[in-house]
Amino acid sequence: MTTPLWGRIAAAAALLFLIVTPQGLKPYGLLLLSQWAVFSIAAVGLNLTLGYAGQVSLAQAAFLGVGAYTAALMTTHGWPLWSALLAAGALGFAIGWVLGYPALRVQHHYLAFVTLAFTTLAFLVFRNETWLTGGVYGINRIPRPTLLGWPTARDPLLFYYFCLAMLLLVLAGMWRLTRSPWGRAFIALRENPIRASSLGVDTRAYTLLAFAIGAGLGALAGALYAALVQYIDPSSFTLAESLKFLLMVVVGGSGYFLGPLVGAAISVLLPEWLRFTEGWYLILYAVLVMVLMAWCPSGLLGLLDRLVRRAQRLSHAAPAAPLLGKEPGA
């Protein structure tokens, strides 16, 4: 599978943009960009669950919370951040596995309901188990890591680069994953589960794996989030936040490799741009989602894909190359 040349150029340009432009930004701008990178990681994980395995998970914010509390507790007790990142990812994966196992015995929408229940239960635990989580007061003074002898606490730009590097690492891993035989099984699953299972793909195991990896990435993002904002409380990990992640993936384009990044950008930046609208922001966002679902359920990248294909057809160009990382149905 080769990526078209213009795709590589676009990726390089985007990367350059992400590295160069933040140089002149104020700390608040850097905070937003770092937040975008962190949320993108969680959304990339959810995209594997939703876009590739076709399962609705309403628990991404809860996994974020699991990771955030793990990291907060570990780093405030003197553990280094890298160990916290590993522990958070592993814990998220394990919880995802245990949670998905019973739900995926039954088909349909049961994973959605189980994850819904999990999100609410996790929130109750974060809020009520004060001895562990600090209850409604949360945990503060979460330290930021020292990178190569350089403390990131006083340098938001450096911490942003750290978040960006983590995002790129996750993307690289995901790129490998979706192109490995494993990843092909995920895609087969999405395109036609009945055919996939008749070809010997254990659909249940792969769906479970996709969900557990998605959960692990959510928790990893949570650990980074704790270090980024340095103060966490239960209100960041509610059902409403989980829904926000779900909408992020869908708006960007579920099943598209870069969809979650677009969705996360909209979710983080739109409230800033629409600040002048005051109470209208979420209302407008909700309308956008509904219109998108009625008109083009494959999201903004799906819309772009459709426009490009139409243009190609009009100019009688070569058959459409797989665009933006979404393989067309076999």
Next chain:
Amino acid sequence: MAGFVQLLISGLATGAIYALAAIGFTLLWQTSQTINFAQGEFVMVPAFFVLAAMRFLELGFWPAMLFGLVVTLVLLGAVFKLALVDPMLKHGVLPLVIATIALAIFIKEWVKNHYTGEAQRFPSMVPSGTVSIGGATLSNHDILVLVVAVAAVVALQLFLTRTVTGRCMQATAQNRAVAIVLGISVQRMILLTFLLNAALVFLASVLISPIYLAKFDNGETLGLVAFTAAIVGGFNQVRGAIAGGFIIGLADNLTAAYVSTQYRTAVPLLLLVAIILFRPQGLLGRAEERTV
């Protein structure tokens, strides 16, 4: 003992309201494969239609209730089906799920920003007061809830099983293709289901708001309870939704009294997980054939 009876009856009363929301949820799923994630908001918002009519149109309580019912039927029944569900059904279940999630946010934010973020008192249909039955003291409103909700459920069952229209609706729910062959106007039946759901959520709204106050974020808990009740009882059964509603109402009240108020919302959820583990078709449900 009197305390226990009291808890039992108020548990049954809230359970009856949950059952109303759960029945509507189940009906929508059966006839049009709509999983309505905005069902909680659907129960929250009719109370605000009534309050808005009283405040802005200066209507009395009963005219405002009538106004609220009509607005609910039009917006949450007809407009919901024609403007949101119909254009999306062809894309499958998932986009519709996402769209109803967005709709829930829309309704919630609209109430919060354009009406109020504060909890609002909502008048009961009966004067306040208490009745004492066998040593247990019950509020008039609890009794009203039980009477109205049970009457609504019985009326609904009679409608579904005894009238021609109701049987046509059931046929549509059970097998769409056969219903079409039999000459049933499927689209009209589906619209009727949506109107029925709107009427049920209106009833649930005006019954529950005097107890828990009307607030923009009530839908989160109510929606969760409605799903849970529907699944616990059996996703594809109206009877199941009724049983599920009562079970959740009782479990909720008894936990709050005897176990922990902090974790009272957790009990229905644990029940949900247990059901999915051990009896995925629900207590009264039939096992659906697996699609794969």
